[in-house]
Amino acid sequence: MSVTIKELARQLNVSPATISLALNGDSRVAEETSAKIKALADELDYVPNNFGRGLQSRKSRLAGYLAGSATGSFFDLIMQGIGETAAAANYGLLTGITYASGKVDAQLKIFIERNVDGIIISSNYSTHAEQFEKVERRKVPMVFCSTRDSGRHPFVITDNFKGGQLAAGHLISLGHRHLACCSGNKDRLAGNLDVIRRHNLPEPALFMEGKELAVILKANPSITGITACSDAQAIRVKHVIEGLGLRIPDDISITGFDDMWFSNIQEFQFTTVAQPKEGIGQAAMQMLLELIDGKKVMSKFMEPELVVRGSTAPPATK
Amino acid sequence: MSVTIKELARQLNVSPATISLALNGDSRVAEETSAKIKALADELDYVPNNFGRGLQSRKSRLAGYLAGSATGSFFDLIMQGIGETAAAANYGLLTGITYASGKVDAQLKIFIERNVDGIIISSNYSTHAEQFEKVERRKVPMVFCSTRDSGRHPFVITDNFKGGQLAAGHLISLGHRHLACCSGNKDRLAGNLDVIRRHNLPEPALFMEGKELAVILKANPSITGITACSDAQAIRVKHVIEGLGLRIPDDISITGFDDMWFSNIQEFQFTTVAQPKEGIGQAAMQMLLELIDGKKVMSKFMEPELVVRGSTAPPATK
DNA sequence: CTGAAAGCGCTTACAG
DNA sequence: CTGAAAGCGCTTACAG
Numbered sequence: 001m002s003v004t005i006k007e008l009a010r011q012l013n014v015s016p017a018t019i020s021l022a023l024n025g026d027s028r029v030a031e032e033t034s035a036k037i038k039a040l041a042d043e044l045d046y047v048p049n050n051f052g053r054g055l056q057s058r059k060s061r062l063a064g065y066l067a068g069s070a071t072g073s074f075f076d077l078i079m080q081g082i083g084e085t086a087a088a089a090n091y092g093l094l095t096g097i098t099y100a101s102g103k104v105d106a107q108l109k110i111f112i113e114r115n116v117d118g119i120i121i122s123s124n125y126s127t128h129a130e131q132f133e134k135v136e137r138r139k140v141p142m143v144f145c146s147t148r149d150s151g152r153h154p155f156v157i158t159d160n161f162k163g164g165q166l167a168a169g170h171l172i173s174l175g176h177r178h179l180a181c182c183s184g185n186k187d188r189l190a191g192n193l194d195v196i197r198r199h200n201l202p203e204p205a206l207f208m209e210g211k212e213l214a215v216i217l218k219a220n221p222s223i224t225g226i227t228a229c230s231d232a233q234a235i236r237v238k239h240v241i242e243g244l245g246l247r248i249p250d251d252i253s254i255t256g257f258d259d260m261w262f263s264n265i266q267e268f269q270f271t272t273v274a275q276p277k278e279g280i281g282q283a284a285m286q287m288l289l290e291l292i293d294g295k296k297v298m299s300k301f302m303e304p305e306l307v308v309r310g311s312t313a314p315p316a317t318k
Numbered sequence: 319m320s321v322t323i324k325e326l327a328r329q330l331n332v333s334p335a336t337i338s339l340a341l342n343g344d345s346r347v348a349e350e351t352s353a354k355i356k357a358l359a360d361e362l363d364y365v366p367n368n369f370g371r372g373l374q375s376r377k378s379r380l381a382g383y384l385a386g387s388a389t390g391s392f393f394d395l396i397m398q399g400i401g402e403t404a405a406a407a408n409y410g411l412l413t414g415i416t417y418a419s420g421k422v423d424a425q426l427k428i429f430i431e432r433n434v435d436g437i438i439i440s441s442n443y444s445t446h447a448e449q450f451e452k453v454e455r456r457k458v459p460m461v462f463c464s465t466r467d468s469g470r471h472p473f474v475i476t477d478n479f480k481g482g483q484l485a486a487g488h489l490i491s492l493g494h495r496h497l498a499c500c501s502g503n504k505d506r507l508a509g510n511l512d513v514i515r516r517h518n519l520p521e522p523a524l525f526m527e528g529k530e531l532a533v534i535l536k537a538n539p540s541i542t543g544i545t546a547c548s549d550a551q552a553i554r555v556k557h558v559i560e561g562l563g564l565r566i567p568d569d570i571s572i573t574g575f576d577d578m579w580f581s582n583i584q585e586f587q588f589t590t591v592a593q594p595k596e597g598i599g600q601a602a603m604q605m606l607l608e609l610i611d612g613k614k615v616m617s618k619f620m621e622p623e624l625v626v627r628g629s630t631a632p633p634a635t636k
Numbered sequence: 637c638t639g640a641a642a643g644c645g646c647t648t649a650c651a652g
Numbered sequence: 653c654t655g656a657a658a659g660c661g662c663t664t665a666c667a668g
Contacts, residue, residue: 006661015638018637028638029637030638047427048431051369051370051372051660051662052373052663053662054662055367055369055644055646055661060369076394079413083414087428092428092431092432094410094411096411098405113366114378114380114410115369137363235583267585268585324646333654333655335654336655338646339647339648342647347653348654351654368646370644371647373659374646374648374659375647
């Protein structure tokens with residue numbers, strides 16, 4: 001069995017209480033005693049048992065992270081940000097990746113049984129609302145990360161409205177006047193519309209998927225710029241455009257969103273709006289730690305950033 | 319505070335011990351008593367406190383997962399497989415994503431302090447060998463996942479040799495006789511070489527990166543097939559080939575490895591060797607659970623699978 | 637400045 | 653079939 005506080009106490013002829021105080025840096029213990037204790041703890045590779053500690057302190061120093069889907073790699077960096085910040089605060093990160101709605105309950109139960117001090121949610125709130133209620137009843141702090149609920153819990157999310165402004169604003173500044181915009185993300189679309197209207201330009205055509213877009217482009221040859229609502233969608237948009245015999249960016253410019261790694265490969269070179277993914281994760285964990293500490297926190301919008309690459313250019317002069 | 323075993327005992331006028339036994343399905347408790355206890359536990363939404371439980375049982379029902387890097391999305395599905403299997407066994411998954419070598423120690427410390435029952439490692443063993451020693455000294459079971467150590471711990475990994483055979487074998491069956499092979503993964507290369515030699519074909523040219531490959535292709539116009547050692551590398555190989563004015567698959571066929579999602583998009587259509595990522599994760603967690611149970615386990619090679627797409631075709635007949 | 641004691645919530649022999 | 657008791661490893665008032 002591992003070495004315990006009792007064993008240290010026995011070897012040094014002091015009480016277990018003194019060991020505990022010394023190891024927790026309590027100033028009531030004499031320098032000398034404290035030094036001796038720390039030295040022995042180091043030597044014997046003492047690791048405090050979290051069960052005993054947690055039973056007393058009612059803290060597990062464990063956070064739960066519930067993500068909706070593993071694939072697509074969007075959450076990779078977010079999770080890395082969460083994990084880094086958690087580790088720096090000596091928090092363990094319990095992770096549950098549960099695309100399947102039926103498994104959310106089971107995962108939350110595991111979190112609660114392990115006495116997590118708080119939970120970060122990256123999956124869709126609305127579809128699991130009643131499952132989160134159990135967590136809420138237990139007053140476990142929750143933070144939403146790159147998603148948001150109806151307002152009961154703090155969240156951290158990219159300022160998608162501003163991101164939409166950046167994308168459309170970039171196309172407009174290049175000289176594009178008639179755009180097609182993806183309506184897949186309400187806030188990003190609202191940002192698109194805001195700049196377009198502020199410039200008194202024609203209302204953009206709206207689309208959700210490739211087939212629609214093809215119809216729109218054929219009917220409106222004046223459209224020279226497209227804002228896709230993700231880089232993944234930009235790939236599909238690219239196919240549609242090339243399928244119509246048009247070239248990027250010569251005939252049509254397109255912008256993506258997210259700045260996924262593939263946006264930067266030679267085949268794509270998408271101009272896109274980057275989300276500070278690692279920062280989002282760090283901020284979410286930071287907020288959770290403050291919530292655990294009993295502080296009040298404010299929801300946070302993170303700044304998106306325009307990344308200009310080869311998929312956008314001034315429109316051809318006819 | 320949450321409801322405890324004591325509270326249940328008080329309300330039902332039985333002893334805490336009886337509650338504990340009943341909830342754990344011990345047959346010594348009378349049916350009737352047991353039913354009453356379970357009903358009340360349900361009603362009050364009783365969740366056993368893992369600290370009290372763990373202190374006694376010396377089990378945390380927590381597993382640690384140490385991954386080398388979050389990006390690249392290769393580990394997404396592996397982690398999903400691990401997580402599913404863990405959850406099904408009522409295990410919580412503590413996750414540490416630590417690209418930075420300096421942080422491995424901190425992460426392992428967090429695992430140990432939380433009393434994980436076992437650890438799955440997906441990062442490179444050799445670079446962290448001395449850091450794992452601390453874990454080994456504490457006799458925490460370890461399983462390597464999609465990587466392996468020098469043989470002290472069980473692992474689960476794709477049969478890369480067979481994968482190499484599949485890739486080269488496919489090219490040969492299409493009629494290619496002179497290949498270039500990536501030497502980045504020893505086992506995959508060995509698989510390539512095995513089929514090539516068995517068919518008495520000329521030794522392939524070996525390359526590690528794009529620049530080398532360009533030189534090789536210019537010097538050896540007889541090369542019509544290339545085995546890249548990952549889909550990510552296949553993207554780079556594609557650039558090199560097209561940079562030389564050659565077309566895929568008309569002039570040169572290429573195979574990737576991994577079957578990443580992007581291999582299937584229209585721009586690439588890579589013929590590739592799929593790894594059963596989710597299955598790898600599931601198997602690793604399963605093995606860890608058995609190790610925790612005190613059973614002996616055998617390392618496991620997972621079957622790769624050839625996925626034929628548009629990047630390969632018979633060589634042009636001159 | 638240090639020790640003795642109680643207690644966190646659970647499980648597990650041991651009585652009866 | 654059920655209860656009383658001890659104890660897992662720690663922390664935290666309380667004495668002295």
